Amino acid sequence: MSENTKIEWCDHTFNPWEGCQKVSPGCDNCYAEARNTRFGGGTAINWGPGAPRRRTSAANWALPKRWNAQADAFMAQHGHRQRVFCASLADVFDNSVPVQWRRDLFDLIAATPNLDWLLLTKRIGNARSLYSEAYLDSARAWPDNVWIGATIVNQAEADRDIPKLLAVPTRVRFLSMEPLLGPVDLTKLMNPGPLHQRGAFINALSGGTYGEVPATGERLRITHSPIKHIDWVIVGGESGPNSRPMHPDWARSLRDQCEAAGVPFLFKQWGEWGEPDSIERTGIAHHGWFEQDRRDGGVPRHEWPGPMQNGVELASLRPEVFRVGKKAAGRLLDGRTWDGFPS
Numbered sequence: 001m002s003e004n005t006k007i008e009w010c011d012h013t014f015n016p017w018e019g020c021q022k023v024s025p026g027c028d029n030c031y032a033e034a035r036n037t038r039f040g041g042g043t044a045i046n047w048g049p050g051a052p053r054r055r056t057s058a059a060n061w062a063l064p065k066r067w068n069a070q071a072d073a074f075m076a077q078h079g080h081r082q083r084v085f086c087a088s089l090a091d092v093f094d095n096s097v098p099v100q101w102r103r104d105l106f107d108l109i110a111a112t113p114n115l116d117w118l119l120l121t122k123r124i125g126n127a128r129s130l131y132s133e134a135y136l137d138s139a140r141a142w143p144d145n146v147w148i149g150a151t152i153v154n155q156a157e158a159d160r161d162i163p164k165l166l167a168v169p170t171r172v173r174f175l176s177m178e179p180l181l182g183p184v185d186l187t188k189l190m191n192p193g194p195l196h197q198r199g200a201f202i203n204a205l206s207g208g209t210y211g212e213v214p215a216t217g218e219r220l221r222i223t224h225s226p227i228k229h230i231d232w233v234i235v236g237g238e239s240g241p242n243s244r245p246m247h248p249d250w251a252r253s254l255r256d257q258c259e260a261a262g263v264p265f266l267f268k269q270w271g272e273w274g275e276p277d278s279i280e281r282t283g284i285a286h287h288g289w290f291e292q293d294r295r296d297g298g299v300p301r302h303e304w305p306g307p308m309q310n311g312v313e314l315a316s317l318r319p320e321v322f323r324v325g326k327k328a329a330g331r332l333l334d335g336r337t338w339d340g341f342p343s
Contacts, residue, residue, distance in 0.1 A: 010118060017087065019094075025153055029243060031240060067112070102131075117143075118149060147170065181238075209222045210222060235268065255333065264342055267337070272323050274322060275321055
């Protein structure tokens with residue numbers, strides 16, 4: 001699926017600079033900070049408030065133009081435009097980055113129209129202002145080949161940040177819900193506007209602001225003007241040594257929400273933790289292997305509280321996941337891969 005990256009949802013990664021600062025619960029076990037620490041001799045020299053960001057080499061900045069020139073050959077081989085994830089080791093809308101660097105990046109994006117640039121940020125509230133700052137022009141149109149994504153890890157971030165993403169005037173808007181740390185309902189986001197006082201909410205997948213009839217639960221659309229919606233949802237569990245498990249039903253719920261709305265859904269990975277039936281290790285009897293590991297205590301187990309009935313936990317219905325490693329856990333959800341992409 002990928003040319004120059006192992007990330008399932010893109011073909012290339014490009015880092016114009018390196019360095020960032022933690023701003024979300026999803027940042028707690030940041031792989032990019034760990035990498036920066038490793039290459040910095042034990043200190044994350046480009047991480048945190050006041051730390052200098054490191055611009056990458058001119059040779060690295062030349063790569064996108066090479067990919068752009070190879071567009072016809074890539075399309076013939078893969079059947080889609082090249083998707084470039086920018087930036088996996090930084091954040092394009094980090095306000096600690098020099099303005100000129102961001103202007104250079106958007107000039108590069110404009111000069112490579114055969115590439116689709118996926119700008120994923122944990123600072124979606126900065127996107128519009130910092131783009132305008134780069135060109136000193138608040139009315140300047142965003143390039144057609146830019147997709148803007150927001151990292152969302154729980155309901156609080158969804159309520160706070162998705163309305164900001166919907167306000168960005170870009171062609172494609174997407175969510176990266178990795179690491180997914182809690183259940184999220186994308187069809188009923190808290191409305192940040194004055195309609196919130198009337199109990200209104202936003203359906204980010206279908207577009208529109210709705211109210212709910214108290215007696216029946218029926219949803220009525222309040223605003224009739226068109227509203228932008230999310231075009232793509234990526235979901236994944238956390239990987240790495242201190243990873244937190246993802247409840248299987250959190251992923252299933254988001255898949256079902258996307259299916260109902262006709263929004264492409266991509267399940268990237270379970271992370272370090274997986275359900276017994278989702279394990280992709282070959283040559284091993286899955287359930288037998290897990291039973292053996294349970295007896296030996298070789299694989300840590302995580303259980304959530306089960307559903308309650310008359311004050312008693314129905315333990316037999318409790319979902320159970322095991323720490324088996326990213327490769328073994330794989331990326332099957334209910335027995336299949338989910339590789340939806342915007343058309």
